[in-house]
Amino acid sequence: MRAAGAGRVRMILAPVILGVVVLVLWQLAVVGFAIKPYVLPSPTAIGDQFTRAFGSIWSGTRVTGFNALIGLLLGAVFGILFAIVSALVRVFDEATLPVVTALAVVPIVALAPVLYTMFGAGAETGRQLIAALAVFIPVYVNTLRGLRQVRPVHRDLMRAYAVSSWQATRTVTLPGALPFLFTGLRIASSLAVISALIAEYFGGPVAGLGKSITSAAAYSNYALAYAFVLGSIVLGLVFYLLTLALEKIATRHSPA
Amino acid sequence: MSNAVTVSAASKIFPLARGKRVVALEAIDLTVAPGEFVSLIGPSGCGKSTLLRLIADLDQPTAGRIEVFGKSAKQARIDQDYGIAFQQAGLLPWRTVTGNIELPLELHGIGKRARRARAAELLALVGLSDFADRYPDQLSGGMQQRVAIARSLAESPELLLMDEPFGALDEMTRERMQNELVRLCAETGAAVVFVTHSIPEAVFLSDRVVVMSPRPGRILEIVPVGLGSAGNRDDGLREASGFFAAVKAVREALHGVPAEEVRADSAAGVPSGAPGAEVLYASEAPAPRGLETR
Ligand SMILES: Nc1ncnc2c1ncn2[C@@H]1O[C@H](COP(=O)(O)OP(=O)(O)O)[C@@H](O)[C@H]1O
Ligand SMILES: [Mg+2]
Numbered sequence: 001m002r003a004a005g006a007g008r009v010r011m012i013l014a015p016v017i018l019g020v021v022v023l024v025l026w027q028l029a030v031v032g033f034a035i036k037p038y039v040l041p042s043p044t045a046i047g048d049q050f051t052r053a054f055g056s057i058w059s060g061t062r063v064t065g066f067n068a069l070i071g072l073l074l075g076a077v078f079g080i081l082f083a084i085v086s087a088l089v090r091v092f093d094e095a096t097l098p099v100v101t102a103l104a105v106v107p108i109v110a111l112a113p114v115l116y117t118m119f120g121a122g123a124e125t126g127r128q129l130i131a132a133l134a135v136f137i138p139v140y141v142n143t144l145r146g147l148r149q150v151r152p153v154h155r156d157l158m159r160a161y162a163v164s165s166w167q168a169t170r171t172v173t174l175p176g177a178l179p180f181l182f183t184g185l186r187i188a189s190s191l192a193v194i195s196a197l198i199a200e201y202f203g204g205p206v207a208g209l210g211k212s213i214t215s216a217a218a219y220s221n222y223a224l225a226y227a228f229v230l231g232s233i234v235l236g237l238v239f240y241l242l243t244l245a246l247e248k249i250a251t252r253h254s255p256a
Numbered sequence: 257m258s259n260a261v262t263v264s265a266a267s268k269i270f271p272l273a274r275g276k277r278v279v280a281l282e283a284i285d286l287t288v289a290p291g292e293f294v295s296l297i298g299p300s301g302c303g304k305s306t307l308l309r310l311i312a313d314l315d316q317p318t319a320g321r322i323e324v325f326g327k328s329a330k331q332a333r334i335d336q337d338y339g340i341a342f343q344q345a346g347l348l349p350w351r352t353v354t355g356n357i358e359l360p361l362e363l364h365g366i367g368k369r370a371r372r373a374r375a376a377e378l379l380a381l382v383g384l385s386d387f388a389d390r391y392p393d394q395l396s397g398g399m400q401q402r403v404a405i406a407r408s409l410a411e412s413p414e415l416l417l418m419d420e421p422f423g424a425l426d427e428m429t430r431e432r433m434q435n436e437l438v439r440l441c442a443e444t445g446a447a448v449v450f451v452t453h454s455i456p457e458a459v460f461l462s463d464r465v466v467v468m469s470p471r472p473g474r475i476l477e478i479v480p481v482g483l484g485s486a487g488n489r490d491d492g493l494r495e496a497s498g499f500f501a502a503v504k505a506v507r508e509a510l511h512g513v514p515a516e517e518v519r520a521d522s523a524a525g526v527p528s529g530a531p532g533a534e535v536l537y538a539s540e541a542p543a544p545r546g547l548e549t550r
Contacts, residue, residue, distance in 0.1 A: 153346035156314050162334045163363050171363065175350045253349045253391045 041223040049227040056212065057231040064208035065235050067124055068196040071131020072239070075192070076185055078132070079139030086140075087147035087173070100140060108134040109195055112202040127199040127208075134195040135188040139181065146180025147173055182247040189243040193236045209235065258326030260415050260447035261288040261311055266320030268306050268473075279472035280306040284320070286466060286475065290414065293441060293448045295458035295465045297506065303473025304451040308419050311449060312340055324415065336364065338415040339408035339446075343423045345400035347392040353379070353403050354388045360410045378406040381440065398429040402436075409440065416441075416448045423453065434460055455510075459502045460493065467509040477509040 023043045029035065030042035037045065050057065086093040108130055115126035150173050158168035200210030209232045216225035268281040281303040288294045296304040309315040310322055313329040324332030332338065339360075347356045357375040366374075379385045382402040392400055401421055408416060422430045434457060441448060452458050458465045465479045481502045493499055 151346070153342050153344045154348070156309075156312075156342065157340075157346055159314055160312055160333065160338075160340045161360055161363050162336065167363060171359070172348065175348065178350075253393055 037222045038220065041226055045223040046226040046230060049221075049223040050230055053224055053227055057209075057228060060207060060209040060212045060228065061231050061235050063124075063206070064193070064196050064200070064210060064232070065238075067127045067199075067208065068131050068192040068235070068239060070124075070128040071133075071196060072135050072185075072189060072192040074128065075132035075135025075188065076139050079136045079184070079188075080143050080181065082136075083140050083143035083147060083177075084169075086144050088169075093144075100137065103133065104137050104141075109198045109202075112199045116202060121203055121206075127196055127206075130199045131192045131196040134191040138187040138191065139184040142184030142187070143177055143181045146177030149180070150176055179247070179251040182243070182250040186240070186243040186247045189239040190236055193232070193239050197232055259287045259323070260290045260292065260325060261286070261449060262321075262323040263287070263307070263311070264321045264323075266307075266310060266317040266322055268303070268310060268315065269318045281310070281317075282472035282474050284473075284475060286478075288415075288447050288449060290447050291445050292464070293450065293462045295450045295452055295462040296468060297452055297455065297458045297465055298468030298473075298476075298510070299470055300453075301473075302468040302470035304468060305419050306473065307468075308417050308449060308451055312338060312417050332415075336360075336411055337413060338417050339411065339413035340417045341401075341404050341408040341419070341421045343420040345392070345397075345404040347400055347403055347407075349392050352389050352391055353384060353395070356392065356403055357407050357410055359407060364411070374410060375406075378409055381409070382406045382436065398425050398433070401425060402433070405433075405437070405440075409444065412444065412446075414446055416446050416450075418448065419451045420453065421450075422457070430457070437461065455503055455506050456499075459499060459506060465502075465506050467506060476512075479505045479509055 026040075027043050030040060082096065086096060111133070112126065112130055115129055119125040119129075154172040154176070155168075158172060163171070197208070197210040200206045200208045201214055209228050213225050213228045213232070216222075216228060263284050263286040266281060266284045267279070270278045270280055272278060284303075284307060286294075286307075296307060298304055306315065310317050311324065311329060313322075313333040322329040325337050327335070327337075348359065351359065354372070354375045357378055358371045361371045361374060376385070376388070379388055382405060384399060384402055384406070387395060387399065392403070395403070401424070405418075405421060408418070422433050425433060437448075438461060448461075450458070450461060452461075459481055462481050465481060467476045467479060468474065469476045479502065482498075
């Protein structure tokens, strides 16, 4: 009990101390060596910009975060549906395999210019679709793996109970696949944020974090650019921690 | 009244890669009367599980017929005429103990209140009332197996199929579970087909012990134990001379002593040496030919 508590304190304290040390060294280096802001702004300058521009960072976070969230939901829904159909229909699985493999190796953001011409760069649709596509792959792959992990003893049990295949799917297959699905979702959450953010680099009148980073840098306001980067990091962490918590809940009673 | 189980000339061949095949069962004839406890014993790979799976309609015989309560095995499965327990408890880890026991009832459309009541009843029966709301990963192996047995009893089946349900348990838990099973069977009057590796376990539990041999899987002999009705069995029986005689008979059948001799021994009630916790090993000895297998 005591040891576990001490372990937890150390687990949290150690990275915090390391972070503080890095920040102090960074500050000292920038001041001591008179490093130019366009090379590397100091932490205090970034912090100063962060508080001053908080309004626009917050609104940028909301735009990018909303796109990432829509992408995450859309990609997850389609990933799960496709995985279920793939698990049930072998032909479908064989047909989708090459497409999914291709999607998995293509950097999805490369599609941004194409999607912008389809939907217009001003609309958020293109960016949401990019996030959704990036999310689709890990959710699909992990869910499908989970759906195929039904234990033989559970399959026998369902047959012994003479239930319909849909009942069996609902009773053992889907719940058994949930931990896998949430692992996929946790991996996908970071991809959703990264894709939504990078997609903004490809132009358009956007109020998101990605666009703000590029325009701040274009106006040589490097500390402000880093302040937006800081906002992106926080956004990514929020997505990650929320899906990590979901995963922990979903795998709570999984056998070791 | 029709038999609980009738297996007539059943065989099962599993095709393997490159045209090879395994004869898991050959020409099996076996009947189990209502309320009768029959054990299947024999070395690994002699087809015990396969035979049980055929009766449960989890697999189909290559040839021959299987009837359960006078219907085809398939119809009996659809009608939910049997309860089944495997060597692995096979509980659903995301359901509580109660949720696991309720599973068959829930799948077959029994209302929530009736389910709860039945689960509570069964939990009391297997001595796990205090664990109703726990999850399987919070239980020991023996407790999980008891939950699985409670689940197999949920719909009060007239036939119980059990594939080495105590195989993974330690000797003490195992004997306690055997006593519980004997008591349960006395209370419910269900017929049981019970797969085991342990001679004393088979003898203690059964009305008849079916001794099988591998390659191809066949019935060598059926040893009648006849130690009295299930209600009279308790730990005292484990020391009785009739028990030892039956253990000896089963052991000799397994090791290929001619059937006549075994019968004579067992009829005379000659006690053998203490069986201890004798567990069968996989015998490679060829099965003697021409034995009556009924
Ligand atoms: N699904 C299967 N496919 C191929 N061979 C099998 C299969 N199931 C069982 N067998 C074979 O059938 C024989 C009997 O197996 P089994 O019934 O499990 O034996 P036991 O339960 O007595 O140990 C073994 O040789 C085994 O390898
Ligand atoms: Mg077996």
